[in-house]
Amino acid sequence: MSLPDLDPNSSLHMRKAAMRDVEAMLQLIAHWARRGAMLPKSRDVLYSQIRDFYLLETMDNGIAGIVGLHVLWSDLAEVRSLAIHPNFQGKGLGKQLVYGIEPEARELGILRLFAWTLEPVFFVRCGYSEISLEELPPKVYKEYHKNAMIKRL
Numbered sequence: 001m002s003l004p005d006l007d008p009n010s011s012l013h014m015r016k017a018a019m020r021d022v023e024a025m026l027q028l029i030a031h032w033a034r035r036g037a038m039l040p041k042s043r044d045v046l047y048s049q050i051r052d053f054y055l056l057e058t059m060d061n062g063i064a065g066i067v068g069l070h071v072l073w074s075d076l077a078e079v080r081s082l083a084i085h086p087n088f089q090g091k092g093l094g095k096q097l098v099y100g101i102e103p104e105a106r107e108l109g110i111l112r113l114f115a116w117t118l119e120p121v122f123f124v125r126c127g128y129s130e131i132s133l134e135e136l137p138p139k140v141y142k143e144y145h146k147n148a149m150i151k152r153l
């Protein structure tokens with residue numbers, strides 16, 4: 001399944017995801033997962049965790065970007081499933097999404113945001129720094145993937 005060819009000049013707005021978005025979210029995540037850039041997500045995980053997700057939507061209801069904010073611990077949440085549609089990369093939108101989830105995290109009382117990533121430099125640009133696994137609760141580091149990045153809010 002190929003991605004829709006979205007207009008890269010469209011204006012965008014950030015909003016919470018809803019069930020009607022799941023198929024397009026699966027497509028964008030699968031696009032990058034096939035290329036080894038991120039982990040795949042299943043339909044049932046997106047359904048059950050839909051409240052975690054924010055989208056950047058084009059004027060034609062296309063999905064230009066996705067990010068999830070998933071609470072892990074009393075003071076810790078994970079930034080997950082970050083994906084920008086290829087027509088929109090390099091325009092500051094990944095950064096916009098990563099910063100865009102911070103107000104909700106603060107409202108919840110989250111003190112630290114965390115990400116597993118293959119793109120540590122991108123996260124450094126968003127104010128994150130690399131940490132050692134021992135700084136994370138055991139529940140989290142047992143799921144070890146790649147570089148662990150953290151930001152204090």
Ligand SMILES: CC(C)(COP(=O)(O)OP(=O)(O)OC[C@H]1O[C@@H](n2cnc3c(N)ncnc32)[C@H](O)[C@@H]1OP(=O)(O)O)[C@@H](O)C(=O)NCCC(=O)NCCS
Pocket residue numbers: 032037038082083084085088089090091092093094095096116117118119121122123125
């Ligand atoms: C990685 C990704 C989220 C970045 O989003 P983007 O919208 O292209 O990046 P932005 O334009 O917001 O870049 C923000 C900053 O990070 C830098 N940056 C972006 N991608 C980078 C990369 N791969 N390596 C190093 N720096 C990078 C930019 O130069 C920019 O720096 P600046 O703030 O100093 O100008 C996006 O390219 C993507 O979806 N990639 C495929 C899926 C993926 O890798 N997801 C992340 C898994 S954790």
